[in-house]
Amino acid sequence: MNSATLSDLSVLVPELILVGTVLVLLLLARRIQTAPVAAVMSLIAAVAAGVTAGMAVVSGPQIGFGGMVTVDGYSRFFKVLIAATLALAVLLSVRRSNEEQAPRAEYHALLLLASTGMMLAGSALDLLVLYLALELMTLCAYVLVGIHVERPWANEAAIKYFLLGSFASALLLYGMSLTYGVTGSTGFADIAAALFGRGLETDPILLVAIGLIASGLAFKIAAVPFHAWAPDAYQGASAPVAAFLAAGSKAAGLAALGRIGVVAFESEAHAMSAVLAGLAVLSILLGSIVALSQTDMKRLLAYSSIAHAGYALLGLTAGTPDGASATMTYAFFYVFMTLGAFGVVIALGERGESLDGYRGLAAQRPGMALVMLLFLLALTGIPPTAGFSAKFVVILSAVRAGYVPLAVLAVVCSVVSAFIYMRVAVLMYMREPREAVPPAFPVAVSAALVVAALVTVIGGVLPGSLSSWAVSP
Amino acid sequence: MIVPVGAVLGLSAILFGIGVFGFLARRNIILMLVSVEVMLNAVNLSLAGFSRHLDDPRGQILALFVIAVAAAEAGIGLGLVIALNRNRPGAGVADLTELKW
Amino acid sequence: MPPQAVQAAFVYLAAVSVASALFAVTRRNPVHSMLWVLALFLHVAGIFLLLGAEFLAAVQVLVYAGAILIFYLFVVMLLDLPDEEARPRFGKHWPFAAAVGLSFAALAWFAWVAPTNALGAGGATDSQAPDDAALGSVAAIGAELFGRFALPFEIASLVLLAAIIGAVVLARRRATAP
Numbered sequence: 032m033n034s035a036t037l038s039d040l041s042v043l044v045p046e047l048i049l050v051g052t053v054l055v056l057l058l059l060a061r062r063i064q065t066a067p068v069a070a071v072m073s074l075i076a077a078v079a080a081g082v083t084a085g086m087a088v089v090s091g092p093q094i095g096f097g098g099m100v101t102v103d104g105y106s107r108f109f110k111v112l113i114a115a116t117l118a119l120a121v122l123l124s125v126r127r128s129n130e131e132q133a134p135r136a137e138y139h140a141l142l143l144l145a146s147t148g149m150m151l152a153g154s155a156l157d158l159l160v161l162y163l164a165l166e167l168m169t170l171c172a173y174v175l176v177g178i179h180v181e182r183p184w185a186n187e188a189a190i191k192y193f194l195l196g197s198f199a200s201a202l203l204l205y206g207m208s209l210t211y212g213v214t215g216s217t218g219f220a221d222i223a224a225a226l227f228g229r230g231l232e233t234d235p236i237l238l239v240a241i242g243l244i245a246s247g248l249a250f251k252i253a254a255v256p257f258h259a260w261a262p263d264a265y266q267g268a269s270a271p272v273a274a275f276l277a278a279g280s281k282a283a284g285l286a287a288l289g290r291i292g293v294v295a296f297e298s299e300a301h302a303m304s305a306v307l308a309g310l311a312v313l314s315i316l317l318g319s320i321v322a323l324s325q326t327d328m329k330r331l332l333a334y335s336s337i338a339h340a341g342y343a344l345l346g347l348t349a350g351t352p353d354g355a356s357a358t359m360t361y362a363f364f365y366v367f368m369t370l371g372a373f374g375v376v377i378a379l380g381e382r383g384e385s386l387d388g389y390r391g392l393a394a395q396r397p398g399m400a401l402v403m404l405l406f407l408l409a410l411t412g413i414p415p416t417a418g419f420s421a422k423f424v425v426i427l428s429a430v431r432a433g434y435v436p437l438a439v440l441a442v443v444c445s446v447v448s449a450f451i452y453m454r455v456a457v458l459m460y461m462r463e464p465r466e467a468v469p470p471a472f473p474v475a476v477s478a479a480l481v482v483a484a485l486v487t488v489i490g491g492v493l494p495g496s497l498s499s500w501a502v503s504p
Numbered sequence: 505m506i507v508p509v510g511a512v513l514g515l516s517a518i519l520f521g522i523g524v525f526g527f528l529a530r531r532n533i534i535l536m537l538v539s540v541e542v543m544l545n546a547v548n549l550s551l552a553g554f555s556r557h558l559d560d561p562r563g564q565i566l567a568l569f570v571i572a573v574a575a576a577e578a579g580i581g582l583g584l585v586i587a588l589n590r591n592r593p594g595a596g597v598a599d600l601t602e603l604k605w
Numbered sequence: 606m607p608p609q610a611v612q613a614a615f616v617y618l619a620a621v622s623v624a625s626a627l628f629a630v631t632r633r634n635p636v637h638s639m640l641w642v643l644a645l646f647l648h649v650a651g652i653f654l655l656l657g658a659e660f661l662a663a664v665q666v667l668v669y670a671g672a673i674l675i676f677y678l679f680v681v682m683l684l685d686l687p688d689e690e691a692r693p694r695f696g697k698h699w700p701f702a703a704a705v706g707l708s709f710a711a712l713a714w715f716a717w718v719a720p721t722n723a724l725g726a727g728g729a730t731d732s733q734a735p736d737d738a739a740l741g742s743v744a745a746i747g748a749e750l751f752g753r754f755a756l757p758f759e760i761a762s763l764v765l766l767a768a769i770i771g772a773v774v775l776a777r778r779r780a781t782a783p
Contacts (some may be wrong), residue, residue: 137770166573170764173771180587192539194533197537197540201520204570212554507611507615521711529630538630541642552652556740561741573663
């Protein structure tokens with residue numbers, strides 16, 4: 032048994048920056064209710080966390096707290112991604128001053144704490160740390176969804192999210208408990224060693240445990256059949272929170288699934304693949320088909336995010352390090368596409384929330400419509416956007432793993448999904464406007480949109496340039 | 505060990521099943537939360553059983569953290585219920601129709 | 606305690622746990638449900654004691670029965686759910702729920718397979734009782750919590766911090782006009 036030392040803390044610098052900022056925000060909460068100070072502080076913290084995470088040791092993986100957490104290429108990738116998500120979400124949260132506001136300091140503190148949980152989930156090497164990190168993320172998420180307590184639909188969305196979330200946590204925990212019982216450990220490396228050493232490949236209890244853990248994590252990424260919360264939560268939450276959840280929660284869940292699948296249950300890859308392939312098929316099918324009938328933009332994006340969870344899982348079904356890095360690439364580009372699409376919704380305000388609000392947007396605001404078109408093309412997966420390169424790598428990895436029917440299904444559903452996104456494009460470019468010209472964006476929202484659009488374009492034109500550091504666990 | 509680990513695990517599985525049934529069948533938010541608590545108790549029971557069987561304290565530590573998180577969840581869950589109740593009295597999931605279920 | 610007494614105690618605690626859990630999820634009146642859950646929590650704490658998890662048993666009584674459950678009761682009584690008696694107890698799909706619940710309960714076949722082959726090789730076997738004091742005592746748990754498990758302990762404190770912020774934000778009076 033070893034106790035923690037200062038060098039252990041060096042593994043957690045990005046998380047410590049975020050938590051420190053949370054504490055300062057809470058201390059100053061009374062003073063910064065009205066000023067945009069909270070947003071600026073959160074933005075600085077997010078950038079600092081991203082930079083320190085990105086600069087972390089290149090010399091090799093480093094382990095802290097007796098094997099509980101690690102800094103390696105994999106965790107660094109996700110920490111930078113989460114920091115970017117946080118920064119964009121903070122920018123998107125900046126409102127026009129006349130709009131009603133949730134308590135600013137608490138809102139940003141919860142965003143930062145949720146991001147801390149996401150980062151820890153990506154670097155956890157132990158089931159216990161993973162569980163606590165995911166709980167930290169989801170508990171903050173429940174509150175963020177319901178933070179506008181005066182809106183009945185926000186209450187309702189938060190309650191549904193909370194009920195299903197705590198149910199899923201209980202399933203995840205039961206799976207962890209069984210894994211602990213079967214392998215005698217909670218550390219990923221020890222679990223893998225125990226499974227290799229004792230030949231438990233066909234042990235039914237272990238299969239139950241894998242199924243339960245996969246279900247619990249599938250909830251976090253909103254994969255079918257654990258998706259029921261997503262449309263309600265995204266629709267009921269304010270748009271910036273929905274964007275943060277769609278991007279961050281998904282990235283963290285995929286990071287955890289990837290690490291567990293490739294490290295802890297390495298010898299069980301076939302069982303894990305079978306479960307993940309099933310989740311992927313259902314998610315892609317249901318997400319693509321149900322999105323066709325949506326008229327609420329946030330709900331449409333929610334079903335789109337369900338379908339995208341399915342595409343991202345395609346990489347993990349391969350059960351190989353290459354597959355895991357394909358999924359990481361997908362998660363990376365997806366985060367920016369979806370934050371961008373939500374950003375346009377946010378910029379349009381009330382009007383952006385229903386599909387009809389997009390009628391004739393191109394005539395009124397050509398720039399805004401063009402940016403939206405870019406994100407829609409990326410979500411469909413049309414070259415030369417990042418959406419194409421992302422889909423390409425995951426489908427390729429599914430083919431390499433021998434899941435050819437799955438790959439064909441993914442391609443077909445991509446074509447179907449084109450109808451969903453092009454419906455919005457048609458409304459923007461080929462219909463007469465019915466509503467007044469929307470007001471100009473807040474500067475912060477424009478900045479976030481520019482960043483997201485740049486990543487989406489660069490990722491499409493030079494696919495290797497941004498994702499080359501997607502190192503598998 | 506005088507209490508066989510298998511019996512503890514069997515009991516925990518049965519309690520977990522009861523909790524799952526309660527969560528899926530009940531239509532009252534508070535009782536759904538109570539069902540989740542029953543599930544968490546079942547998990548803790550299995551953790552304590554494994555801990556004893558393996559002669560390893562980790563199971564008990566994990567159970568302690570589960571209790572801590574359950575307390576946090578209860579705080580937030582009931583806060584949400586109170587906020588909902590201010591807007592709309594009565595706490596049945598069946599009433600939650602503002603958004604599609 | 607002689608082995609027979611321990612076994613008898615376990616059988617009693619297990620039987621009452623199952624019964625009170627069943628009552629807790631099926632009673633019409635939420636307050637009755639709460640009281641049955643209280644019985645469940647206390648009996649589970651008893652089983653923890655039989656398993657040598659002394660500290661866990663104490664925390665179970667103090668935090669679960671003492672704090673969490675009282676909080677639930679407080680909210681139930683605060684909200685004064687009036688027409689709960691008149692509503693249908695279960696949703697229409699309760700047979701489905703029962704099937705899922707039963708399939709989880711079917712995992713109880715652990716009772717037969719678990720001790721023989723499936724579990725990790727531990728230090729203790731069924732014939733030799735481990736030293737209780739070494740495993741579940743306050744001293745042992747404390748040393749582990751602040752040594753090997755310092756990081757999870759700190760993350761748990763963040764979880765509780767998030768819960769505090771959340772509870773304050775959610776329970777605040779609405780729209781404090783500027």
